[in-house]
Amino acid sequence: MLGLSIWGQPVTGPCVSDGWRARVAAFLGREVEEQGTRTSGVLISWLREHFGQCPQDADAETVGHYCRAWILHLFACVLFPDATGDTASWMWIHCLTDWHQAGSYSWGSAVLCFLYRQLCEACRRSSGSPSVGGCVYLLQLWMWSRLPVGRPEIMPRRPWFPGEPPRRQPTWAYIWDQVKVSHTRLDRAYLDYINEIDALTAHSPYDGDDPLPFPLSFVCAADDDIYRMVCPLICFYAVEYHLPHRVARQFGMRQIWPPQATSTSIELHNVDRKKKRKVSEWASFHHAYIQEWELFEENVDENNEPHTNSAYRQYQSWYQGATRHRLREAWTQDDYAEIQSSDDEDMVYDQSTHAGRQVEAGPILDRMGRTLQTSVRDIEHIRPRVRDPEIRSVLERLSNRLRRAAARCGCRTATTRDVHVPALRVTGVGTSTQGPSGSKSIASEELDDDDDDDDDEQRAKEIGPSQLQEAPLTQPT
Numbered sequence: 001m002l003g004l005s006i007w008g009q010p011v012t013g014p015c016v017s018d019g020w021r022a023r024v025a026a027f028l029g030r031e032v033e034e035q036g037t038r039t040s041g042v043l044i045s046w047l048r049e050h051f052g053q054c055p056q057d058a059d060a061e062t063v064g065h066y067c068r069a070w071i072l073h074l075f076a077c078v079l080f081p082d083a084t085g086d087t088a089s090w091m092w093i094h095c096l097t098d099w100h101q102a103g104s105y106s107w108g109s110a111v112l113c114f115l116y117r118q119l120c121e122a123c124r125r126s127s128g129s130p131s132v133g134g135c136v137y138l139l140q141l142w143m144w145s146r147l148p149v150g151r152p153e154i155m156p157r158r159p160w161f162p163g164e165p166p167r168r169q170p171t172w173a174y175i176w177d178q179v180k181v182s183h184t185r186l187d188r189a190y191l192d193y194i195n196e197i198d199a200l201t202a203h204s205p206y207d208g209d210d211p212l213p214f215p216l217s218f219v220c221a222a223d224d225d226i227y228r229m230v231c232p233l234i235c236f237y238a239v240e241y242h243l244p245h246r247v248a249r250q251f252g253m254r255q256i257w258p259p260q261a262t263s264t265s266i267e268l269h270n271v272d273r274k275k276k277r278k279v280s281e282w283a284s285f286h287h288a289y290i291q292e293w294e295l296f297e298e299n300v301d302e303n304n305e306p307h308t309n310s311a312y313r314q315y316q317s318w319y320q321g322a323t324r325h326r327l328r329e330a331w332t333q334d335d336y337a338e339i340q341s342s343d344d345e346d347m348v349y350d351q352s353t354h355a356g357r358q359v360e361a362g363p364i365l366d367r368m369g370r371t372l373q374t375s376v377r378d379i380e381h382i383r384p385r386v387r388d389p390e391i392r393s394v395l396e397r398l399s400n401r402l403r404r405a406a407a408r409c410g411c412r413t414a415t416t417r418d419v420h421v422p423a424l425r426v427t428g429v430g431t432s433t434q435g436p437s438g439s440k441s442i443a444s445e446e447l448d449d450d451d452d453d454d455d456d457e458q459r460a461k462e463i464g465p466s467q468l469q470e471a472p473l474t475q476p477t
Contacts, residue, residue, distance in 0.1 A: 001141050003171040004108035006223040010234035010293050011110035012282045013094040015273065020090045027093045028072075029065035040082075041089040047073050071096060079111050080235075083118065083133040091236055108223070109242070111135050113233035116240040120269060141173050149196040152179035160214065169217040227251065228301040230262070232289040236282050239268050239289050245301045254305040257318050372406035 017039050021032045024042055030050060032042050051069035055062070076088035096102050111134075118134030125131075144151040155178040160170055170177075184192050228244040228251055241264045248255045279285050292299075305311075379399045386392045 001138060001145075001172045001220075002108070002111070002135075003217055003219045004111060005103070005219070006106055006108040006226060008104050008106035010290055011095055011105050011107065012234055012236050012286065012290070014281050014283075015091055015094075015236060016280045023093055024090050027097060028069055029061070040084075041076075041087045041091075042072075044073065044076055044086055044088055047076075047088055068096065078137055079107075079135050080114050081133050081135075083122070083131045085131065085133075109233045110235040111138065112242070113235040113238050113240045115139060116233070117235075117238040117269075141176065144176060147197075150182055150184075150193050152176070152181045154178075155180055157214070166215075166218050169215050171217055171220050172212075174214065175212070226296060226300060229296040230299045230301055231293050231296040234286060234289060234293055237271055237273050237276065237279070237285075239271070239286055240264075245303060248301070248303055249307060252307060253303050254307045254311045255315055256303055256305075257315050258322070369406045369408075372402045376402045376406065 020039065020041075025031050028051070033046065047069055051066050051073075054066040058066070072088050072092065075092050080089070080092070082089065095105055115134035115136075115138060118132055119139075122130060122132035154175065157174065157177040160174070161168075229242065230245060231242055233240045233242050241262060243259075243262055243264075244251060245256065246259045276285070283290060376399050379395050379402070383392055383395045383399070386395065
């Protein structure tokens with residue numbers, strides 16, 4: 001999409017904050033003004049002010065400095081923007097100082113790695129004004145190419161520069177050179193988009209695209225033989241795994257199931273520049289992952305089986321047996337044939353359903369179940385330290401009652417603690433349940449009056465609410 005190279009050495013190297021102003025001055029040929037306590041880099045506004053327009057009579061050295069400033073600005077605003085959005089990091093200078101060496105890095109994998117890490121961090125932010133970094137331009141292009149919902153209308157493109165060599169022909173992103181943007185009300189955008197996605201009748205996001213009406217730069221397909229490499233992506237402190245074998249359909253191949261397990265190391269997500277201030281040489285810190293990266297040619301996914309509907313049905317059977325379903329409770333118990341006709345679409349339920357405002361019990365029950373499970377864990381944590389046997393007995397009965405209540409609200413069983421392992425099925429789309437995973441004392445059953453009514457109350461109710469903070473608590477039907 002962007003024409004960045006994949007083949008090359010990983011983007012990493014020394015990362016020392018001491019003396020960064022001197023390094024930036026040597027890189028740009030201009031002293032950096034004092035910016036308070038900021039040590040992450042230079043302000044983008046400073047770059048624009050001092051390098052906005054190259055003088056017509058500039059010598060070769062000055063032109064080189066302006067070119068470096070332009071690239072640093074490109075990195076800060078497009079390829080590697082951080083969540084602040086106003087700073088150009090000095091971290092990249094090590095890879096850009098030598099023009100001839102700069103082209104030997106795998107910038108494509110670094111951009112993807114940095115985007116993965118920024119998306120991960122954005123999902124975990126809980127502030128009132130969260131933001132996201134990384135190359136969201138790449139993410140936007142990918143979404144427009146895969147999902148027809150909400151994407152703009154393609155308009156006639158501006159003419160490309162005449163007489164350009166093959167390398168300087170446009171990239172795939174040129175499709176969206178001129179677009180007519182779709183509009184929707186901010187308070188309705190989430191509901192509008194998910195309603196449109198639900199209305200898609202032919203889900204084939206990985207079908208081949210129509211032939212492009214313009215020639216592509218050959219760099220767009222220069223590394224297509226390693227698109228499906230299974231390896232870590234490296235960008236200084238960030239290491240994110242590239243696992244194309246888990247999304248084989250995206251490459252037109254049959255999805256092998258279950259996919260090969262690959263540990264993505266949760267510890268890697270705890271590694272960043274703030275938590276590892278003492279790390280000055282990331283190449284040494286991530287030496288093992290760099291060695292794994294260097295073997296990417298040997299780790300290309302070898303699955304070349306084409307996708308077929310038969311294979312997809314087999315995959316669905318496996319997937320349904322390896323996952324659990326949460327089903328929405330019926331809105332009426334009346335027989336379908338006896339329901340009054342609603343062709344006029346004036347019924348309250350029809351109106352609220354079509355508008356996406358129907359209040360469902362499932363999300364509320366799901367939240368209640370999770371809250372009750374938290375209470376159970378709190379009780380079980382403190383109960384062993386209670387010496388009074390009568391109080392311990394009361395806490396045990398209370399814990400059992402809350403656990404059964406949580407099971408009624410969600411898809412857990414009364415004996416499930418934290419992990420639910422669904423039973424395997426060959427076919428069908430039912431709701432999987434788990435048998436008792438532990439024993440319960442007879443005395444406990446005799447002391448509790450409510451032990452005899454929890455056999456059929458352990459069915460799941462509703463798909464849980466979206467994790468998007470701006471999304472409504474209920475899902476449209």
